[in-house]
Amino acid sequence: MSLVVVANREPLRQERGRWVPAVGGLATALLPVLERRGGTWVAWGEKEADAVPRLAHPPEAPRFTVRRLHVPAREVTGSYHGMANRVLWPLAHYFLERVELRRAFYAAYQATNRRFAEAVLEEWTDPATPVWVHDYHLMLVPALLRAARPGARIGFFWHIPWPPPEVWQVLPWTRQLLEGVLGADLVGLHTPEYVANFLATCRTLPGAVVDGQRVRWQGRTIRVEAHPIGIDTARFAQWAAEPRVRERARRIRRMAGTPLVVVGVDRLDYTKGIPERLAAWERLFERYPQWLGQVTLYQIAVPSRTRLPSYRLLKRLVDEQVGRINGAYMRDGWVPVHYLYRAFTPRELTAFYLAADAALVTPLRDGMNLVAQEYAWVTENGVLILSSLAGAASVLPEAVAVNPFDVDGLADTLHEVLASLADEPGRRRWDARRAALKERVAALDVHRWAERFLASLEGSPVTLAGASPG
Template structure:
């Protein structure tokens, strides 16, 4: 039986810490079943960087293998090209991208160094599965070293239309290097189609149908594979003691009044300022909600070293003060903004206590919060999901109230619909979504990709 080798920027954990997300759960399940190696960055920098000692940990049939980066590699590869160049471009924000040649060179350097460290650990029949935008070049580096193993890639964030990606200097070279993979997976069929269109229109390749593209002597399977969560497991989290405590705290706090919940990292792709303005419009256009409906926004900081993120946090704090100053009453605070994180058990309890889940990114690969919110609901009295059309989750959750996050009036109207929706309709919408996320869970996602890789690359 083939061994699975997973490559990702960060590794693990193999054990449930209460904070592991859907990706970690899915990868751990399939790694333990197949036996495997999980390779990536330690999360720390050192003088030796990737040339330093390999840090390994074996747990049953799975080995974690990690290496450091130098500070220069971190600055150029991770903070630089990955997060200052690729992240904004792939989220349709060319205006925020830093097109530094030094960053691009650092990205290629780290991909090559990491591939060099992985190469001696590979076995002839290993199946290699590379994760996310940090490692677009990884397969090309391995192929240059003579690796002929089956290699799959999955992108967890959006892949933009060719007209957007073409704004990235050397985008054609990046896509050509991606064709060293045997299978390239995206969150949605739209993202997969964007990639195939780029291959045809920008590098002269051919779309051969059934998801296959060819260029430069390579044929690659390119499809959408929407990632899932462990829906049944997350539903159980909502009934754990910790979750129940958080549910009870919220219910005591709101005193029977409806709460809207948002959970997002502070990031310009998440549309948080637009969300706050839409909530303000809800209170303006539907004044019966004043003194009753509140918005809780959980927003852990991310990439705080980048100016754009610090500016968003300041804007959110200013909007919170403005809206609360305008509408608050003695016993009611319209917005509770918390720039901190919670465990998954705590979040399950918070979701369960919230009448509306508000998930309105301006652009998102999937957004698993939408699925977690649905999984956490009480079947007898579920809440309503309001979901951006630009989240990958919208492709598979048509029963949500789908909105344009740029329209404050439209989001406010959808919130009003959610708050006043009859119980029977809420149950019908929730049941359809819950059944689907249970069937299309994280394990099914991983196994489908590996089945297709095996079938296509024989």
């Protein structure tokens, strides 16, 4: 059976005049599914959508279509840069002080969601085909599709944290957004905690009845399930085995010039905890000066949302921290922090993972965090230090859990981990935990995630309005 995928981001990108699969994220998970099943991916065509509204892929033997929506610039400003990035993103990550409530944002968000729903209805030629809607950009789409096709099978997946109902009370549009999501038959989130928070939020909706992990709403039954997403394990294993990647890893270690190497990989976003991490790195040298000249941090920060003033301020703060740490502790050619402000391909990141004795994955809040899984899967003798506030912590219990807000505690944990890695017997103590993490990452593989969700969606009974809810 074919499939309609609805997501804000396109699954293809232009490279040397050709359209090729995008790297990472949903494209990795769902392009193989669409190639097998056929169907359509509906997305915002960020560039030249008027000129190229549809793409057939693969071009030599098309298996599915990408419908590229043109969204007017003013609507993008209000819906994407406004409602999505300045309201829903900070709210879902518990940064209420960053939420900017503007009615113009919500009006633009409504218009964009209607635009997506209308495009889906144009492409959705077979009502028996399931539709899978993704993420916080498109919360209203499931209900819009349900109103047009009551008997359809619709799934929705939320890729970031779902906070408890008291957080949602900040928004004047929570009811409308929740009603939009409940247009789906199956709502997926990454962790049982997010499922519990979603169900608790549904209890605040007048007329909704929560029964276990089901919500009865308007004569229908909606199931809510945890489906933790994973990585493309086969692809990362292939990259990790490539001689040129392994040579690159050796060069990274030589450039560091220290016995131990630590890596951090993040988008430059206030949710990722980079300033707190750098503060802990600085505190490590203050409290444990024996590590001066013995360990190097590679901090990769991928540019993100650079048009927003808050993100430009964050970059300035991080730049200043790195400069202060390096200025205070640099000696004899050793640089405590190698700060790399640019994007890297997954293959390039694999070399950093192989080179690093430990990874610092310390977001202040995160829906899942795939860097944690990537490092745990690729590393051969390293230790994963992971924020307890990332969704990944619930599926990777063998990682070293830390509180990213506790700078002193993080510095102490770093010292303990580095001390354990300083000799071979200490390293061997991590072998069992490392092996267990690899087993967990293998089980979470992103392709299995997609198939599990779709199997659940397609196996779920649909109760039409007016019928007795199950």
